Amino acid sequence: ALPGVQKLKAALRQTRRLLAKDTLAADVRVATERRLRALEADLAKAERARVERALAARYHKIKFFERQKVARKLAQARRRLTALDGEGEGEGKGKGKGKGEGEKATRKEREELEGRLAELRVDLNYILNYPKTRKYISLFPPEVRQGRHGQNAAEQARAAKEKSETDRQREEIRARIREQMDAGVLSWEPEVELEKSE
Numbered sequence: 001a002l003p004g005v006q007k008l009k010a011a012l013r014q015t016r017r018l019l020a021k022d023t024l025a026a027d028v029r030v031a032t033e034r035r036l037r038a039l040e041a042d043l044a045k046a047e048r049a050r051v052e053r054a055l056a057a058r059y060h061k062i063k064f065f066e067r068q069k070v071a072r073k074l075a076q077a078r079r080r081l082t083a084l085d086g087e088g089e090g091e092g093k094g095k096g097k098g099k100g101e102g103e104k105a106t107r108k109e110r111e112e113l114e115g116r117l118a119e120l121r122v123d124l125n126y127i128l129n130y131p132k133t134r135k136y137i138s139l140f141p142p143e144v145r146q147g148r149h150g151q152n153a154a155e156q157a158r159a160a161k162e163k164s165e166t167d168r169q170r171e172e173i174r175a176r177i178r179e180q181m182d183a184g185v186l187s188w189e190p191e192v193e194l195e196k197s198e
Helices: 005-020 026-090 099-128 153-183 190-197
Strands: none
Touching: 005 026, 026 099, 026 190, 099 153, 099 190
16 A cells, blocks of 8 residues: 655655756656656545545544434334335225325325435435545534523624534535435435445
């Protein structure tokens, strides 16, 4: 794999010092310039990997709890949907309701449940495929307590502005995830893949 960041920086310094010499042969200069470009690319990769590792360690717990919460909600929604399907089959066998009313209510409930299931799947893909180099924005942020002691109007306005900015960023990433799901890049049933990996 790649050497560490410090070793790459040392190699870069050494290469730059070599290039600073005036008495360098042309073929050696070309090879050294190529080496310099390769080392810069390797350093960028190593820095990116370091940032990814740091953020993964930092947000592992939050993502774990959110993944569990969304997986639990997904399972509940699927159970309710299968119960609704079973209920819809038994409804035509002489229950008290009129056939038209029951079908409309069941169809509406089913559409709501399917919509909820789709949103939960987007949320699960959000957690699993969040960009690795960005600070994680929680799907379930802690509630902001209003009227804290010692907080003036300017601090409250700043907090509200930050909240709206994070909400905007969260929705932007969710929209990107939804587009990838529509395009087929990400699965529409991430819970199945999650169960396979566990």
